[in-house]
Amino acid sequence: MGVSLTQKSLATVRHEVGVPAYDRRGLRPGILHIGLGNFHRSHMATYLDRLFEQGEAHDWAIIGSGVMPADVRMRRRLRQQDWLSTVVDLEPGAISARVVGAMIDFVPVVSAAIVEALTDPRVRIVSLTITEGGYFLDASIGRFDSHHPWIRADAADPARPRTVFGMMVKALAERRAKGQPPFTVLSCDNLPGNGDVTRRSVVGLAELIDRDLAEWIQQEVTFPNSMVDCITPSTTAHERELVSRRFGIEDAAPVVCEPFRQWVIEDRFCAGRPALEKVGVEFVDDVSAYETMKLRILNAGHASIAYVAALLGYRHVHRAMADADIRDWLLALQKREIMPALEKIEGVAYPAYLAWIVERFGNAEIGDTVSRLCANGSTRQPKFILPAIRDALGHGVSVEGLALELALWCRYCRVAGEVSRGPALSDPLSARLKVGARESVRDPQAFLKIREVFNDLAESQKLRGAFVRWLDIIDDQGVRVAIRRYVAEAERPG
Known part of the structure; x- marks a missing residue:
């Protein structure tokens, strides 16, 4: 039986496993991530963890969120272990593990709680891994599907949104009304022009609700395109047993992935960004x-x-x-x-x-x-x-x-x-x-x-x-x- 993963137990984790050397109590939120699955934790969370290790960007920690049943289960598992995750790099002949501590909270999977978090002025980036199916694309034209029943429902009752984009539109409307700056919306999903796709979905829904608001979002909110890459399989009992047997850690939701990571992002952030170039992220004009x-x-x-x-x-x-x-x-x-x-x-x-x-x-x-x-x-x-x-x-x-x-x-x-x-x-x-x-x-x-x-x-x-x-x-x-x-x-x- 290994060590149950918690903040207190980090001191007892085997020496070959990397653990955060930074003080997680000093981290402050800067990013709200929607759709907190394995890929996010093998990719964005790992990059930020590396940056925090350098003593940088401690006001850019991650808050998790989501709207799907899987997000409820993930929140329950991660809450028990203080939002920590064991990330295992499957390098041939040299498997290694690190406990990643870049995440500091996970919003309850309730629309009102997510909107409240989105209106927090400390949140300056809202990132997404919601899969291609989450963008409400009309496959026949490759554009935003404004006729989808969930989109029509959010347009008819914007005060009680059920979609990710309805929640973002509501939060942006509240931030605008309070004179707060907007946030950057950063898609990390593996689809071409992911930022452009996200912009069409957010602005498209806003146009159904309030054209003035839609114009403000179009002008003030940035949606950088990005290219992401890291092969990250699903977690099963096999992966949990591997982490327990190989590294002595009882982790309810570990992540295994290849050691290769790549992240190329268009450098368009309306509310600032962490200096991720210091840990290998490439910022470009056109991705x-x-x-x-x-x-x-x-x-x-x-x-x-x-x-x-x-x-x-x-x-x-x-x-x-x-x-x-x-x-x-x-x-x-x-x-x-x-x-x-x-x-x-x-x-x-x-x-x-x-x-x-x-x-x-x-x-x-x-x-x-x-x-x-x-x-x-x-x-x-x-x-x-x-x-x-x-x-x-x-x-x-x-x-x-x-x-x-x-x-x-x-x-x-x-x-x-x-x-x-x-x-x-x-x-x-x-x-x-x-x-x-x-x-x-x-x-x-x-x-x-x-x-x-x-x-x-x-x-x-x-x-x-x-x-x-x-x-x-x-x-x-x-x-x-x-x-x-x-x-x-x-x-x-x-």
């Missing part, structure tokens, strides 16, 4: 090129190995990455078709970033699963692969490998659940994808004709021809032959 880099190299990289790994019978990502054919396929695709279409970023070497990605994918301690990467292809491919195809076509770059990736996805959709007793196809459009994939035996273009996924890309003769060719090779000669042939073609001079 879009960094977002694209991550989407094309990390996310498209995951997508490009997912289906070939599944078709070859792999269950875990690190085992797939130990297969030289899969690794060579990933590298050849990136170097031949994806990286040449990327905008240059001063001080960033794409080959070095790709090398980091390959190393991260091969981290056996993470235990990432191939099935996770294969799930929801109809939403992942339009975000990660199809934009890369459009970029390549626009730059006159080959799309042979990207077409092969689509052919591998098609083959997977046709046989998912049958290959090496692997999982069934997990996708909101599974029925449509299965039909298109099966019809591709007779009509190889049937898969590309799924309009809700590919839109007008099927009209590209260059893509269509390459897709048909690769699907024929996969069906006739097998997956491994196809990726080996692509690698050989990519390495051929000229």
Whole structure:
């Protein structure tokens, strides 16, 4: 039995575990974070903990909040341990742990309490990790869904909001009425243009309530875009047992994650910010090129190995990455078709970033699963692969490998659940994808004709021809032959 994690017990924690050397009693709130899950604690909270260790920014501590049932459970667990969390970095051969103390409170999961906290003038940043589904996006147009029932309810009764954005609008209205400055709204969710998305949601709801208020928010509140990165799995009994056995700590909600972290933020803060650049955060004028880099190299990289790994019978990502054919396929695709279409970023070497990605994918301690990467292809491919195809076509770059990736996805959709007793196809459009994939035996273009996924890309003769060719090779000669042939073609001079 290990030490129960509390502020008082920190002195008895094993010496190899890092603990806060700063006086947590001297911390003051500066950030209200909504959606306090594992990623926030492995990422933002860890960066702030490092900054506090340097004796800096002790008036920027975190207050947690949230509106979902999971937030109630998280608050209950963290309250018992004085808002402390054990964060374990899963570095191969060198697993390490630190107790992170950047959080000092968690608001009751009640609308009135959250609004009250949002109106506290000490709160100068409101940050979010609420997942893409929490932004009320209309998938058909990629914009704020002003007709969502919850949004309409908040617009009809703004005094009693039920959504995160309704609470923010109410708090901003109160701050404006009192002559208090507004706060910066900082999304830490993994979606392109996350600050712009957040602004549209907040301003969009405000316009339904009070146009003058909406204009004031538009002019005075800042919504910087940011790019976040740290692979952080879910916590299960296995992770809790690991922390107890390996580090002697009984933590009800520990976090395990990879040792790599990246955070790039547009430097637009209307009420100040902590000096996070001192602990490795990059502040830039425009984050879009960094977002694209991550989407094309990390996310498209995951997508490009997912289906070939599944078709070859792999269950875990690190085992797939130990297969030289899969690794060579990933590298050849990136170097031949994806990286040449990327905008240059001063001080960033794409080959070095790709090398980091390959190393991260091969981290056996993470235990990432191939099935996770294969799930929801109809939403992942339009975000990660199809934009890369459009970029390549626009730059006159080959799309042979990207077409092969689509052919591998098609083959997977046709046989998912049958290959090496692997999982069934997990996708909101599974029925449509299965039909298109099966019809591709007779009509190889049937898969590309799924309009809700590919839109007008099927009209590209260059893509269509390459897709048909690769699907024929996969069906006739097998997956491994196809990726080996692509690698050989990519390495051929000229």
